[in-house]
Amino acid sequence: MSMDILSLDAVVRELNGLLRGAALSQIHQPGPSELVLRLWTGRENLRLLLSVDPRASRLHLTAKKLPNPQAPPRFCQLLRSRLTRLLAIERLPAERIVLLHFAGSEKSRWTLVAELLGSHANLVLLDGAGRVVDTLLRQPQGPRPLLPGRPYLPPAATNRIDLAAGLPEIPALPFERWLLEQITPMTPLWAAELAAAAACGEVPAQLLGHFREQWLAGDFSPCLLTWQGRPLLSALLPQYVEIAGLQRFASMSEAADAFYGEASEDAVFGSGKGELEKLVRKASQRLEKRLANIAAEAERGQNYERQRQLGDLLLANLYRLRRGLAEVTVDDWFADPPAPVTIPLDPALSPQENAEACFRRHRKGKRGVEHIARRRLETAEELDWLAGVALAIDEAETAAELQALRQELVAGGVLKPPARPPRRLPAPAADAGLRQALSPSGLRLIWGRNNRSNDQVSKSLTDADDLWFHAHNLPGCHLVLKREGRREIPEADIQYAAALAAGYSRGRDDHKVEVMVVEGRSVRKPKGARPGLVLAEPMRTLVVRPQRLPEASAEKNEG
Template structure:
């Protein structure tokens, strides 16, 4: 939850919750606390979440499991808190202070630090001492040690100018769009990259920076909230106001910001719950592709540096043929290069401390060392190439996934490969489905059975277990896609062209080239398809194949 979203949520809660009695507190998991509150507005559930990717607070209509035995921090809150007195945001920060009355009206503050990976809930007494934390920090974080009995201090923050400051002015040095955007992100609070980009877009349209900022400031401080979920540049965002200058491709308004937040995070955690975060997996795969591209570039440079091995061998041979002309102490020798056409003189560098024979051997040692490095380089390049192919296949499978089962299978494979960290929140209750049950099948026009996979594990099952030696195997050439097999079954002789092209079109349709007019598809006999020893799921080598160019097809 960004700074504006927190401020909008607090603005709503300030009107609804003060004075509410606490009916129940429960903790469904290690990162979430639910406060069930009651006042004249009715019964409400306030969610406080410290989940790193979705730290937030908002009213929720959703139900959560209530463990039979309350965890430590939940028991403490139940024992100490009775009534919610006030809720406020620390100005400009992603920290919300909830003030409670406890036993005998003793005051307590529950500090909700909604700081992504550093999010925490901290109960503080009237003497500013920490009673306890949801996540205890045995080590000091900056100058803070978040442990019971320690004094509580707010997280250290860089001084910035508050947006509510009436004296807020844009220095002349930052009137240009790029400088203006950077200044907003560095110096103003609250501020987010999206809002800074939107205001800078207004400056690019010719509007003065100070007018753009003042207009937004007035809308934010004085205008009613406009709760909505929008899509900008392909990304779904939760906003309490309209953007002015950026293009919005989709917009969903809500009656309250709490309703918008509940919907937004419900959809986001739907992906989280199914597979630990689809966006997280995509970003991990893209990082992996960037790393492997850098490695391949480095290996290509090493290959170029090894390109002179043959010349080093020739120079060594020329030295051997002219040993009688070389004396210890010489730094160069000029000899006739009979490797050139026509032969011409060439000057060869020498080490004056070495004998003539040792100088020749020095060149041959370089060649031997280079040859060993060349073998190692070829192996590393092939490993990197296979890794890139696998990452591309995984990214494509993630884009194609549309069920929780498929996302879970992809998550499991990425965890197994060490691309992302294990996520215990979903692993205990969700298991990847059986690949054989996820294979897609249909009959061709000539009644041949066609099977194909939609991710690496099902592709692996199709190629290793469903493809017989005389079946036909298909895959879009040089791009991620499904492994497709046309089962010969009891049919003898050649497979009709119509059926072959039908299977090839499916391979094209379930590939990265699905939107192209035509795609080149490899066609191979099953006996030509092999999985290298130790290769990741879905990676195969094809010893012999032909190609066909077909339009993609995705049968219903």
């Protein structure tokens, strides 16, 4: 969720005290919707993050070291060439729009406008005359085109009552709704807080007046809290509404940095486990319904061979047929024992044409059966793939892992690609997504955390003489036990590897799980198969108790 107007106001006041007059030492663009400005205050270097991500547009200092691409994008290059020192920061009255005023070379002046308006968020660079130089997200069309050389026009002003202008009279309307619809600055949390206080007997005018005085004085209490089941960033601490999980911070930027960090990604960006689990569950239900339809279609098409028999019977009885007959009864020698059968005819066709119609239905039915078999196999493989994705979602622990799974679902056609590229996360290591451990005798064990890392295990890390493990008929990891030159592998190592393969499968909570043991040379990936799907010929199967390692004991490489 994007930063609300109260939090933004608190950040702007905080930044004005810290950054006014700071020298701009570096600008980089870690992602398509983010800029980081590194500023030297004379005492310390601070990083100012500006994000126009439609899910979380915001402005605050950050302690996180975000990636700095080697080749700066277009807008980043422009800012580097123009801006040298931050002069002041201001928020437009009643708006989530922040103006960052900069000095440039030869006494030039520039303004970076941060329109932090959720789905309409953007960054706009203006020259000293207030004309648009360029924008981060170009918008040549629409009700307010932002084009180079044109005067900058802010969005149309809202018709809300700005508390900065004074305290309004409170009409005879539901207090909470009036606050939300007519007053600025206001948030849903604080409209509910003031309404709850009024319900306890407090005078609404006095409540609103106290809120206004606290806001104008900058008497903020930056915090994170949970309200109505949702985590929130708040500039003020409520007292009347029921909250949970309260965390207080020394500054608004620290609170925002924590809120928009990885730990809150699921709730803030709406791209966590819950969303993906629901998506995969719905896709699996569609495929299961498709399988049921395929089975019904296969049942209907089972009589195609009978059409060939009827065609043969008609050809053998042509002398009894003539155009215009609606049916004919002949001896069916295909039955055991032979018995009369009545064959429907098309009166408009000749006897030979009626026989050919039977053969045509036979050929069509035969093709249909082949098509049904292919569809059934493809659907079953897609269900297996989704089962692997569901397990990987359940096992995922970081935002990067979830983003990789989203990308896999996009590539698999289950999820539509985002209108804008996703937030850039740190580049994974070459062995990202793998777990490693040692067997009892010291042999290496490597297994995947998701479909793509399972592919890496099976295709790249499994040699012909290695042993490969997978839970039988269950979604789970691909695990390889490296032989490393040994002729014989101790049975204890094989049992241990099988137990881990069971532990990192959907059967991890079962008492016993059957696990396949396969030589590496017998594992192959069919051409065009989805990630995580391979063919393997088991040497044998083992029934083992699932086992997982403590996270500190498993050498995890996060994706």
